[in-house]
Amino acid sequence: MRTIHLIVTCFLCISSLFCSCSSQNERNQRVKEWMKSNHQIKVLSTIGMIDDLVQIIGGDRVDGLVLITGQLDPHSYQLVKGDDEKLAFADIIFYNGLSLEHGPSLKKTLSERDNTVALGDEIKKIDPTLILTYNDQVDPHIWMDVSLWKKTIPFIVRTLSEYDPENAEMFIRNGQLLESNLNYLHSKIKQQLQSIPEEKRYVVTSHDAFNYFAKSYLSTKQERENGTWQKRFAAPEGLSPDSQLSTGDIKEIVNHLEQYKIQVIFPESNVSRDSIKKIVESGKEKGLDLWIAECPLYADAMGPKGSNGDTYMKMVNHNAELIGLYLRDYNPKIVPKCY
Numbered sequence: 001m002r003t004i005h006l007i008v009t010c011f012l013c014i015s016s017l018f019c020s021c022s023s024q025n026e027r028n029q030r031v032k033e034w035m036k037s038n039h040q041i042k043v044l045s046t047i048g049m050i051d052d053l054v055q056i057i058g059g060d061r062v063d064g065l066v067l068i069t070g071q072l073d074p075h076s077y078q079l080v081k082g083d084d085e086k087l088a089f090a091d092i093i094f095y096n097g098l099s100l101e102h103g104p105s106l107k108k109t110l111s112e113r114d115n116t117v118a119l120g121d122e123i124k125k126i127d128p129t130l131i132l133t134y135n136d137q138v139d140p141h142i143w144m145d146v147s148l149w150k151k152t153i154p155f156i157v158r159t160l161s162e163y164d165p166e167n168a169e170m171f172i173r174n175g176q177l178l179e180s181n182l183n184y185l186h187s188k189i190k191q192q193l194q195s196i197p198e199e200k201r202y203v204v205t206s207h208d209a210f211n212y213f214a215k216s217y218l219s220t221k222q223e224r225e226n227g228t229w230q231k232r233f234a235a236p237e238g239l240s241p242d243s244q245l246s247t248g249d250i251k252e253i254v255n256h257l258e259q260y261k262i263q264v265i266f267p268e269s270n271v272s273r274d275s276i277k278k279i280v281e282s283g284k285e286k287g288l289d290l291w292i293a294e295c296p297l298y299a300d301a302m303g304p305k306g307s308n309g310d311t312y313m314k315m316v317n318h319n320a321e322l323i324g325l326y327l328r329d330y331n332p333k334i335v336p337k338c339y
């Protein structure tokens with residue numbers, strides 16, 4: 001039995017090694033292609049959620065590349081070998097801003113270049129009330145509310161149009177179409193989640209990425225007006241998953257789970273499950289019946305190609321469907337297809 005287990009484990013290790021090597025090879029090939037001049041606008045975006053919108057708006061005129069790929073954490077990402085070349089080669093660089101990309105080397109480079117646009121910061125300049133802050137810390141996860149993320153569209157359209165005025169009309173048209181698709185998605189998610197009984201609409205995940213989501217899709221109108229919507233979402237780790245988890249943090253979350261009778265905790269695709277495992281253990285010691293959802297949510301990174309989260313719209317839709325499924329038909333035996 002032990003031998004069979006060992007063989008299976010080895011097979012899984014080798015196949016995962018092979019998969020990661022082959023996706024790395026694909027990635028290297030893509031970078032090589034992107035770094036060849038081909039009369040397209042070379043756009044570098046820090047995260048996939050931005051690149052997805054840029055490619056839809058830019059159409060054939062844009063050749064987009066993502067800097068922070070796979071399941072890497074954009075909060076702490078530091079420049080690696082080859083990144084300087086990509087940043088120097090790009091005609092336009094889009095990033096989220098709102099202190100998302102705070103890895104020192106990346107932050108410094110972004111602040112020094114003059115062909116960058118921080119989409120979240122632009123939204124904040126126009127209407128600071130749309131941006132959430134806690135203890136003077138800005139919450140950068142604006143893509144979690146589709147109606148807020150769509151506000152990046154005019155800035156992408158404007159930047160591309162200034163660079164390539166001849167194709168401005170196409171960028172505007174593509175932007176309008178994207179906006180209407182995002183409007184539809186936003187209403188669909190809102191309707192889907194608001195139809196779940198109020199007492200069940202609580203979400204707990206690994207890190208503080210779902211505040212915008214909770215405010216927009218889980219809270220009641222009254223909670224949004226009086227500012228008490230915050231209880232709809234909680235996470236053991238702070239606004240960036242690199243923060244340390246203290247005994248006090250664990251205790252606070254366990255109390256929250258108990259107070260609102262929450263039993264499921266959602267893992268995130270790019271965050272270790274260690275912290276939520278600690279919460280479950282700690283809760284069980286207190287007699288709470290807790291469990292971790294089988295499938296992860298996409299928070300700071302989109303899913304791999306071919307997955308339920310390989311585009312921005314699919315990623316948000318996946319999150320909403322998964323959350324809706326667990327909150328509505330609460331049953332630990334439900335194991336939905338993850339990808």
Ligand SMILES: [Zn+2]
Pocket residue numbers: 075141207208209239240241299300
């Ligand atoms: Zn995050």
